[in-house]
Amino acid sequence: MSQTPIGQCEQSLKVLLLTSKLSPAAGGLAVSVPGLAHSIDQLPGVDMHVMGTLDPDNPDSAKSWGPRVFAFPVKGPQAGQYAPKMTQAIAELAPDLVDVQGLWTYPSLVSLRHARRTGSPYMITPRGMLDPWARRNSAWKKHIAWIAFEFAHLKEARALRATAEMEAQHFRDMGLTNPIAIVPNGIDLPDLALRTDSALRSILFLSRIHRKKGVRYLLTAWYALHADFPDWEVVIAGIDEKGHEAELRQLVAKLSLPRVRFVGEVHGDAKQLLYRDADLFVLPTHAENFGLVVVEALAQETPVITTTNAPWAGLTDHGCGWWIDLDQNQLTNTLRTALSQPTEKLAEMGKRGRIWVSQAFSLEQVALKMRDVHNWVAGRGSKPESVYD
Structure with a gap:
């Protein structure tokens, strides 16, 4: 071609x-x-x-x-x-x-x-x-x-x-x-998407659905937290690789996890809307050379939790997220802290993230x-x- x-x-x-x-x-x-x-x-x-x-x-x-x-x-x-x-x-x-x-x-x-x-x-x-x-x-x-x-x-x-x-x-x-x-x-800084009304606040994972990305850590943390945060849900989006989504669905069923949605592959405006509708983006990854999804989430004013296996110490420096070790207890405790924040506090963090992206990653x-x-x-x-x- x-x-x-x-x-x-x-x-x-x-x-x-x-x-x-x-x-x-x-x-x-x-x-x-x-x-x-x-x-x-x-x-x-x-x-x-x-x-x-x-x-x-x-x-x-x-x-x-x-x-x-x-x-x-x-x-x-x-x-x-x-x-x-x-x-x-x-x-x-x-x-x-x-x-x-x-x-x-x-x-x-x-x-x-x-x-x-x-x-x-x-x-x-x-x-x-x-x-x-x-x-x-x-x-x-x-x-x-x-x-x-x-x-x-x-x-x-x-x-x-x-x-x-x-x-x-x-x-x-x-x-x-x-x-x-x-x-x-x-990235080409996108316009802010128009948020949709929802009865639930959301934690978003959006990346390749691969064991490298650590989604099991997120679901395990949600098992420990879901009863304390009934107005939150977990949304998992991305391309399935090597049947890993089926394994995650089995884990959700085994743990009887409520309020977990798998939405599949998303692109374009649909992807931007997912980022914008989320109150928190989580990437509990085993390894990233960069992690473009972190920039994409911040660009839609969504604060981020990711691991020290990705080069995002700036989340802490710029006050727009959490940068933690890939440890189950630490992820669970950090998620508890994040979900306990007032909506306005997370929104302020997200705004700082978009400013950082516009200055450093255009x-x-x-x-x-x-x-x-x-x-x-x-x-x-x-x-x-x-x-x-």
């Missing part, structure tokens, strides 16, 4: 964001990568391209990933993301710079081979996939990829991008010595920083302040 002919303004820096599945099933990448592609492309001197694979369950979703999108069918198991047409396509596109989004699948091998064949520069944005928890998940498959191509791919990259200092430290802990650009993800700021990083990696600019050796 190509929305515009390959080959455009040769004087501009031609950047390729190379990834795998171009679909909402990619999780946070489905927001951050298209946002980055579209926002940088609006700046002078850069032409942004996105290349990845088609999701057989949602092939049309690829169209929105960038101003120029190239999407290819996968052959064989989906897990490997083997798309043989990708090799020729990247050669024909001849980008000045490749920025690889994510790890462990065929696009990494395509990137490495292209760089060795042409000598052209590339950088890697691992998107949390070097987090210790993530590396332990399906560890044997990643070990094979590590030996086959990913170790060399990482070592030979001219730079790595981390979205927070915590992620940068993960790179160093693995022995990677590449320069690191620390640039957060950004898509325009991120686009400018990443354009400077891309120019530097491609040899067309000086080293930005965001880059550390």
